[in-house]
Amino acid sequence: MGADRDAAIKVAVRCRIFLPFEIKQGNTVSVVDVLPGEQIKIKPPQITSLDESRYHFAFDATYGDRSTQADVFKKSIKPLVNACMEGYNSTVIAYGQTGSGKTHTILGQTDQSDATVAPEDDTSEAGVIPRALRDLFRQLAAKQAASTDTEKFEYDVNVQFLELYGEDVRDLLQSDPSNAPKLRIQDGTATKEPEVIGIKTVGVDSAEDALLCLTRGTLRRVTRATAMNAES
Secondary structure, three states, X not given: OOOOOOOOOOOEEEOOOOOHHHHHOOOOXXXXXXXXXXXXXXXXXXOXXXXXXXXXXXXXXXXXXXXXXXXXXXXXXXXXXXXXXXXXXXXXXXXXXXOOOHHHHHOEOHHHOOOOOOHHHOOXXXXXXXXXXXXXXXXXXXXXXXXXXXXXXXOOEEEOOEEEEOOXXXXXXXXXXXXXXXXXXXXXXXXXXXXXXXXXXXXXXXXXXXXXXHHHHHHOOOOOOOOOOOOO
């Protein structure tokens, strides 16, 4: 499968290391090789007669099991933040089975985020969201500082945090999402964006404010233990 570099939707694949319990189960050899040219190769555990090309896949970005949070942000996420600053909508979706590392990539250790350096240079385990928030506010502050009295740049940043659980839309910025008013998603039109009717919107003045909303909302998520993840 070929990767279209100019497509509006870009796909990246990230491999992770084996977890301790997987190593104890005897998993020590990866079946995925990350190749040059943003490709990966799947190594079948058994010899097969199928054409080897069927196990090669190309993506817009590939990250090996030694990739860092900063690597992912700099290459795949920062361009989206830049696009937002130009007025475009940007969305990041993490897809994978339970235990594949989605939460680590998206959230990481949010309390480790280093506000003193650019997000792409931060060596902590902070994930996509805390880095994107810091980058957004850094760019907004820079534009405001460079503005003049005749061309004043002002901005407002508002956050929402929702969870789709079954068929329910839960507002995670409400103190008790389970007893909050029912929410519904309204489809967009040619001139109006889709929106969640009745969701709480919170104004934030800094990345720290936004991260506080993120932390509070995360604690209100519905979690259920599974065989592969105790906090899924």
